[in-house]
Amino acid sequence: MTTDEQQVLDRIDRARRRRPRVREERITMAHGAGGKATHTLVEALFLDAFRNPQLERLEDQAVFPAAGGRFAFTTDSYVVSPLFFPGGDIGELAVNGTVNDLAVSGASPLHLSAGFILEEGFPVADLQRIVASMAAAAAAANVTVVTGDTKVVQRGKADGCYITTAGVGVLERDVELGADRARPGDAVLVSGPIGDHGVTIMLARGELEISSDIASDTAPLAGLVDALLDAVPRGVRCLRDATRGGVATILNEVAAASDVAVVVDEAAVPMRAEVRGASEILGIDPLYVACEGRMVVVVDGAQAPAALDALRSHPLGAGAAVVGTVAADPPALVLLRTEFGGTRIVDMLIGDPLPRIC
Amino acid sequence: MTTDEQQVLDRIDRARRRRPRVREERITMAHGAGGKATHTLVEALFLDAFRNPQLERLEDQAVFPAAGGRFAFTTDSYVVSPLFFPGGDIGELAVNGTVNDLAVSGASPLHLSAGFILEEGFPVADLQRIVASMAAAAAAANVTVVTGDTKVVQRGKADGCYITTAGVGVLERDVELGADRARPGDAVLVSGPIGDHGVTIMLARGELEISSDIASDTAPLAGLVDALLDAVPRGVRCLRDATRGGVATILNEVAAASDVAVVVDEAAVPMRAEVRGASEILGIDPLYVACEGRMVVVVDGAQAPAALDALRSHPLGAGAAVVGTVAADPPALVLLRTEFGGTRIVDMLIGDPLPRIC
Numbered sequence: 001m002t003t004d005e006q007q008v009l010d011r012i013d014r015a016r017r018r019r020p021r022v023r024e025e026r027i028t029m030a031h032g033a034g035g036k037a038t039h040t041l042v043e044a045l046f047l048d049a050f051r052n053p054q055l056e057r058l059e060d061q062a063v064f065p066a067a068g069g070r071f072a073f074t075t076d077s078y079v080v081s082p083l084f085f086p087g088g089d090i091g092e093l094a095v096n097g098t099v100n101d102l103a104v105s106g107a108s109p110l111h112l113s114a115g116f117i118l119e120e121g122f123p124v125a126d127l128q129r130i131v132a133s134m135a136a137a138a139a140a141a142n143v144t145v146v147t148g149d150t151k152v153v154q155r156g157k158a159d160g161c162y163i164t165t166a167g168v169g170v171l172e173r174d175v176e177l178g179a180d181r182a183r184p185g186d187a188v189l190v191s192g193p194i195g196d197h198g199v200t201i202m203l204a205r206g207e208l209e210i211s212s213d214i215a216s217d218t219a220p221l222a223g224l225v226d227a228l229l230d231a232v233p234r235g236v237r238c239l240r241d242a243t244r245g246g247v248a249t250i251l252n253e254v255a256a257a258s259d260v261a262v263v264v265d266e267a268a269v270p271m272r273a274e275v276r277g278a279s280e281i282l283g284i285d286p287l288y289v290a291c292e293g294r295m296v297v298v299v300d301g302a303q304a305p306a307a308l309d310a311l312r313s314h315p316l317g318a319g320a321a322v323v324g325t326v327a328a329d330p331p332a333l334v335l336l337r338t339e340f341g342g343t344r345i346v347d348m349l350i351g352d353p354l355p356r357i358c
Numbered sequence: 359m360t361t362d363e364q365q366v367l368d369r370i371d372r373a374r375r376r377r378p379r380v381r382e383e384r385i386t387m388a389h390g391a392g393g394k395a396t397h398t399l400v401e402a403l404f405l406d407a408f409r410n411p412q413l414e415r416l417e418d419q420a421v422f423p424a425a426g427g428r429f430a431f432t433t434d435s436y437v438v439s440p441l442f443f444p445g446g447d448i449g450e451l452a453v454n455g456t457v458n459d460l461a462v463s464g465a466s467p468l469h470l471s472a473g474f475i476l477e478e479g480f481p482v483a484d485l486q487r488i489v490a491s492m493a494a495a496a497a498a499a500n501v502t503v504v505t506g507d508t509k510v511v512q513r514g515k516a517d518g519c520y521i522t523t524a525g526v527g528v529l530e531r532d533v534e535l536g537a538d539r540a541r542p543g544d545a546v547l548v549s550g551p552i553g554d555h556g557v558t559i560m561l562a563r564g565e566l567e568i569s570s571d572i573a574s575d576t577a578p579l580a581g582l583v584d585a586l587l588d589a590v591p592r593g594v595r596c597l598r599d600a601t602r603g604g605v606a607t608i609l610n611e612v613a614a615a616s617d618v619a620v621v622v623d624e625a626a627v628p629m630r631a632e633v634r635g636a637s638e639i640l641g642i643d644p645l646y647v648a649c650e651g652r653m654v655v656v657v658d659g660a661q662a663p664a665a666l667d668a669l670r671s672h673p674l675g676a677g678a679a680v681v682g683t684v685a686a687d688p689p690a691l692v693l694l695r696t697e698f699g700g701t702r703i704v705d706m707l708i709g710d711p712l713p714r715i716c
Binding site: 028029030032033034035036037038039057058059060061062063064065066067068069070071072073074075076077078079101102104105107111113114115116117146147148149150151152153154156157158159162164166168169171178179180240241243244245249253257288290347348349350351352353354355356 | 386387391393394395415416417425433436459460472505507536537538603708711
């Protein structure tokens with residue numbers, strides 16, 4: 001920590017002695033007006049949870065030093081419903097999702113921003129819980145939330161709480177990953193059982209009368225990516241976290257961008273019985289169901305065993321499996337070899353069977 | 359442009375020959391599902407408007423090279439109502455606001471991200487208009503929108519369109535600006551007439567039966583900041599764009615962070631007659647009304663004439679004025695010398711007289 005940063009923290013510590021408190025039980029329009037109520041909310045809730053020198057300066061931007069090189073930059077908005085679900089909540093999702101979008105480029109995530117759109121009347125206790133969960137997820141992923149914004153919209157004009165995170169990371173490795181880099185002969189892996197997150201959200205809505213022990217797989221993937229790229233520094237073509245649209249959508253993106261066929265062996269795709277069962281009841285293909293802590297790996301076929309070992313050596317990749325291969329023909333298509341011996345085309349998702357999943 | 363980037367553009371150009379089109383007139387839940395409809399929306403609307411090699415890769419993150427140094431990172435969510443108003447719209451605001459939060463740190467804005475939360479049923483033509491306006495604002499500010507996300511929430515769960523932009527910039531100058539750097543003897547300037555944006559939004563809602571020629575002052579301030587810091591490379595303490603909470607809130611932040619008094623001369627504050635009149639009718643103090651293209655400058659008193667000249671030499675600072683001074687006592691307070699010869703305390707904004715202004 002620099003002397004400047006220490007001074008900032010000292011000043012904040014002094015201010016803490018007259019520690020601000022949010023007295024309201026629910027968010028009011030004033031919390032979004034930029035005046036006293038906004039400042040109290042920021043100081044009492046956000047600074048307290050995300051404590052770090054950049055954020056504590058309370059400027060309209062964070063300033064951070066970095067060595068030159070290649071940087072990764074990403075954003076995602078989160079509108080998941082319900083906000084709290086088994087295995088996580090919107091806050092944890094908003095951190096992990098953005099961390100993962102950085103990690104799958106091979107970047108080390110550095111800093112996050114967080115923009116909150118709150119609905120008038122939203123319980124302050126819920127916001128506090130969400131922010132605590134974001135702080136814990138950020139600490140686990142070794143990133144800091146360095147800048148943010150809060151807006152409030154009138155009752156009925158939002159759905160409790162939406163969060164948009166953006167993230168900056170640095171590419172310290174000499175890798176070039178992309179959906180357009182798959183080549184015939186490559187292997188396709190997934191890092192664990194698919195569909196846990198999406199099914200958890202559907203069940204948490206209570207629209208289906210099913211109870212289950214399943215929980216979201218939301219997790220930060222940077223460590224798993226590191227383990228993979230340490231073990232297989234050359235030959236990894238593409239990494240993607242399989243979120244909205246599921247594994248099938250990612251594979252379609254790879255097939256289209258690389259102009260190759262991706263051939264998936266249905267029996268090889270790891271999946272919990274609960275996900276299989278719930279997908280049947282919902283009438284959807286589990287290949288389209290979102291994960292929030294799983295990634296698709298396309299790797300040079302010769303490196304597939306090493307890649308699989310590397311994934312399985314990490315707790316978040318314990319359930320990894322090789323699920324398919326890349327072929328030259330038919331270009332831009334994903335084919336599924338079914339458990340019954342047939343082959344069918346897996347197209348991109350049409351329609352929206354699973355809304356508000358992230 | 360590198361060979362890689364050229365190849366990406368070539369590939370995209372080939373894809374353009376089978377140019378995707380959004381056939382729906384209104385946003386559907388499927389546009390947020392991550393499948394075919396989302397891809398069509400992204401390719402038909404966003405890629406077309408924001409065309410640049412980073413975005414066109416369609417990865418979950420943009421990768422950009424940068425020399426080492428200090429970087430600025432910021433975010434803001436935009437929920438302005440109405441979405442279109444005289445002088446601009448939510449898209450232009452979302453670009454300029456984030457560009458300005460970078461610029462006032464002394465940074466050169468580089469890249470933006472954009473997260474859209476759309477309401478089911480939102481007219482695609484309106485989205486197209488907003489995105490075109492973002493693209494024009496980005497071009498004017500010399501930044502590129504390199505990464506983004508789109509979510510859709512059910513009808514009634516949002517208010518048309520919310521946008522969250524984040525931005526990354528690089529600090530090429532050796533400046534340290536901050537609200538905690540004001541010193542007794544400093545001068546306080548504003549870069550032009552205050553309150554235009556906030557009053558424009560209030561009038562655009564049509565709740566007041568007033569018609570007026572006033573328009574939002576939304577503008578990118580990086581050029582104005584450059585002109586100022588070129589002319590006065592030393593002695594500028596703090597720059598802030600006076601958005602939500604207005605000039606009064608900024609001055610309170612400076613007074614509190616620097617533990618100084620800020621003394622404002624009411625007669626010196628530039629303000630259009632329409633803003634003065636509308637504020638009277640609304641019963642609010644124009645010092646709290648948001649601008650979106652004005653900044654507050656705190657500068658060493660000896661440098662104030664040079665700073666004023668530099669601001670006035672730029673089209674966006676033509677109406678700049680010295681409006682006050684920094685004193686030692688009373689600490690952490692903003693005082694207004696009124697036009698009638700009295701002095702009153704200008705506290706931070708209490709309550710929310712002007713909701714959804716940005």
